[in-house]
Amino acid sequence: MTQKRGIVAEDLMELKSVGEVDLSPDGSKYAFVETKIDKDKHEYVSHIFVGHVIGGEPVQWTYGDVRDTSPKWSPDGKYISFVSTRSGKSQIYLLSAEGGEARQLTNCKNGARNPIWSHDSSTILFTTSLAPNQQITDINNQKKDEKKALEPMVVERIRYKSDSVGFLDDKRQHLALINVKTMQLTQLTEGDFDYTPGCWSPDGTQITFSADLTDEPDFNLVSDVYILSIADKSVNKLTNSNGVFGEVTWSPDGTFIAMIGHEKEYDSATLSKIWIYDVLNKELRCLTANWDVQIGDVAIGDFHSGNSNPGIIWTDDSKGFYFVMSDHGNTGVYYGSIEGEMYPSLLENQHIYTLSVDSKNHKAVVGISTPTHPGDLYLIDLSTGELKQLTYSNDHFLANIELSSAEPITFKAPDGWDIHGWVMKPVFFEEGKLYPTILEVHGGPHAMYANTYFHEFQVLTAKGYAVVFTNPRGSHGYGQEFVDAVRGDYGGRDYLDVMAAAEYAETHLNFVDKSRLGITGGSYGGFMTNWIVGHTNKFKAAVTQRSISNWLSFYGVSDIGYFFSGWEVKGDLVTDAEKLWKHSPLRYVENIETPLLILHGEKDYRCPIEQAEQLFIALKKQKKPTKFVRFPGANHELSRSGNPKLRIDRLNHIKDWFVEYLG
Template identity: 50%
Template sequence: MNKKRPLQAEDLLEYEIVSDPNFTPSGNAYTYVSTTINEKKEYESQLFFQKLDSNQRQQWTFSKNKNTNILISPDGKKAVFQSDRSGTQQLWLLPMQGGEAQQLTKLKHGASNPIWGPDSNTLIFSAPIEPEEDINNLTEISTEEKDKEQKELAKRPLVVNRLKYKSDSNGFHDQKRSQLFVLDIRTGNLEQLTNAPADHLLQDVSPNGNEILFIANLREEEDYEQVDDLFVLERSSKKVKKLTDSKCTYQRAVYSPDGNKIAAFGHNFTYAGATLTDLYIFNTGSYEKSNLSAEWDIQLGDAMIGDTRLGKSESGPIWAKDGKNIFFLATDYGVTGLYQVNLTGELDVLYKGSHHVFSFSYNGHSDSFILGISTPTNPCNFYHLKKNGEFNRLTDFNSALLSKLTLAEPETITVPTMDGEEIQGWLLHPSVYQDGEKYPMILEIHGGPHAMYGQTYFHELQLLAAKGYVVVYANPRGSHGYGQEFVNACRTDYGNGDYTDLMEVVDYVLTNFDFIDKDRLGVTGGSYGGFMTNWIVGHTNRFKAAVTQRSISNWLSFYGVSDIGFFFNEWEHGLNLLDDPKKLWDISPLKYAKNVETPLLILHGEKDFRCPVEQGEQLFITLKHLRKEVEFVRFPDANHELSRSGKPEMRIERLNHICRWFEKL
């Protein structure tokens, strides 16, 4: 029997992360995407097929690329998927009976998000295109030509004339916009359906194939707004009808099986970015809207924070085969589960445990579900849930690796606060734990702030426990999972109630767990958690080491350098830069740099456009000039997603730097 060992940072390279489970039309099998890190330390995604009554899986793709987003045609004879094997992400066709994949699109800028038409012969998809480009003369270019083009562009100045000119996910924007296309796979005929100067986000195709549902902001004020409207495009005439009033934002819109209704997630910004998501129903005859979730107090969708999720995940809404119920994931009290609602708003829980349901697929023939589930000690597996409640595990991913590791099961804590709130959190014991010994503790703080820690696998937390630390993580006010009032409670109050919540969590565990050494405390967090780490070390010296990641130090400059700064300050602080700069400075950690006595490690990605690297630079230079103990690590080519989907070697470097710094405890 193998002796178990503590987790290592490099174990990140060994995980198999699965995503996007999808039933075949018959309901007796399913497909999914598996992402691993190959010998070149690059992400590689492959497509798999597995029957429900078999433990054996069939691998459908083998190219050392990213093969994703597989969809089987309604007639069950073929499948479309996305792949970058040609050098650009394109659509490929795979016959179900076996054989080589056939490349369907060869567009210069690629293609994505395909949806089958009901005839199984047409595909509707999205593709970026510049305003004057002609799709008939827009063929895919080679990797060498693409590199040459990029080098030429790098020599030219960037002309900026839009407010939204960059994003953390895509870098600097150009003139390309995502348009909708339809492809006849029999003839190869390709037709462009939209051309407005805006991104068109494909949502669904009506059951009769005559209408296409998409989301966009087609208003002249689009550059200054965060709203997104729902539109219907009539295939034959290409006429576009707007369904909504430009006062909300919508996502994940889908037709009912009979085409008479549309279900969509959305919210009206009542609490800005802290507004809970609602479930809306539109009648396709009158397009009247009703809110099924008006009386609920839960966050729809998946708000769980983790660092091992990769790939596409379905959170709903999905219609039942009879059109009388709708299925979706929701986030509540540290877990995500599968829910059902009927058209009168009656809500039922179909599956909810001490787990993270990260994706699901529904099949009308079998009236059952495949659930993708993560637990605190297992990154991912698939399960079969029948409507009668029967629940079976289908897979055993990562079992060889996990059988070698000593992993920590979290202990749930509930911390009463002085102002009457209850803060949910968790504690991981160190893997070397022995009764009677004292151990250093690290407080982890999540980003968002409107997100949630919970019952999911978290490599970084397990690594710190493996290194001998007690790890404490909690959901202070501002977190999702505890209702609208709670998630809104940190807005216009950063550094006050949220800071007090975290300090009361620390006080609670020091009082109730006598194996924690109160003189050896560390703190770390990223994004909002980085802001809070910076705030903490400027307001207390109780921590002996701190690591701030992709953080915010100065809200004044954040307004102008972040891809979201121009609206985020108003959303979260109720402040605009020119209206009251003093108040923004008062809640900026940089103001309190003279108070910092805690050794601070600053980690930041060079290409982070969400919390730009200048935020880390300002803090480092100020502390260094004050002769404080501080170190700055800058990660090349890394954006805000470094810890979750950054280059594998950089992710490991980041983890090793964190562990190195906390050796000071």
């Protein structure tokens, strides 16, 4: 028998991710995306697979060194639409349900995405980017190696860049239709706005979309839901320009429109709720106003990417629906009724990261991940909870790998609040031995560590470290008061929560070596790492990733800084600069003695690299132990969906720093 080993950073190249699942209309088959890494090119490759729910190996339907994503069955079951990069830009393609070659459906100049079938399977609603002088009929004829002329960039809007796409141009995301048989294109929207598609009305005469069509979208920061008539392109607004709403679905009988959103009562810390719009009476009401949970999947991980929340999935009788919610480190599937009753269909210690429902037969295919299972697809009977595994994507590779499980812990913060988290023992743990221990802090801060696979954690436990990760106040999953408690108090009680986790590890885990504690985190977790080493010398080594060090400069350089600073820190560069400086780790840089590794992506526009540069120079000027690693071309998503080689390099830098200073 082969001796098992712990996992290493490079094993990321061997692991496959399965997700973006879609059940066929009759519930007999499921299409999904399998993503893996081309080990020679260090690039992601995604393909469409189709399987039968009764069993058997899923069959690969698309091939090539491309990204094939977003598979959707036509309602008549004859086709699968998907998005592919095979032509050089993302375009929509069709596959016959009987197999064969894919047919390119769109050839839009700036690509096409987000295909949504009409109920009669004749037409697909999709999005494409258009400049003011472009038409939907303009085709993509730009060669891959064609270079644009060098031009100065003129900026007039406060929102002129985005971490996901970089610097914004004058293109806007618009809605369009394409007839599957005739290939006729119809542009539905226009103007200097971005539109997100929602769904079709059951009779096919209308579609829904979400957008901010207010006079000052850069300042109002809302998302309204609209109904658009296809015949005359008239629109009807369903929400009140006072919140963020989206993920819209229409009930099969046409009487209700469901959506997920909130009215920004707590700005970015507001829990998302389920809302129902009565089409006949033109009334909008919140179904979960008194339910203190977050609707949707907000779990933090570093393995799965590209999966989106499924929204509200109606049952055939239009009396109820299924949805995903997040609670206490888990995501689960719930059933809700139009009267507002909510019942769990699947809620275990696990992460549901993708979902497709056979509403007629109350069955579903779900993607499930746990700390020791990267993720696979399962068929679930939503009435009985019975599970049947459909894919075994990583079983062969993991057969010789030893993974560390995550054991839940709960402890008290200094003010008595309960804080929840997990501890992972080192791989091949030996009773009676003391181990260096690393405390992990997640980003957000309005997100949630969960019972899901985390490659970074497994790499560290395989190297002989214990890992402690928790959800301090500010995290989702523990109610509205808990998630809101961090705003205006960054580095206050949230800092005490994280330190309470370290104290718990020292006093309750007899295998923790108190003299060899490390800490790391990214984004908000990077802020907290910077803050902690400026306020205590408890930790022998620290790694800060894509962090915030200076709220004063963050205000003007981050793509969200001008509003996030007010929402979260409750300070403003113009009217209350001292508040921003008070909560800036850079203010306390003179106190830092802990050896600090600084990791940052050079194309990070969410927490721009100047945040790392300021911290590094301030430390080096004082001759403090530090090192700065810059990742070329990487944005804020480096650890999750960044270049595979750079993701591996990042993990090894983290591991090597702790090896150097913790042993």
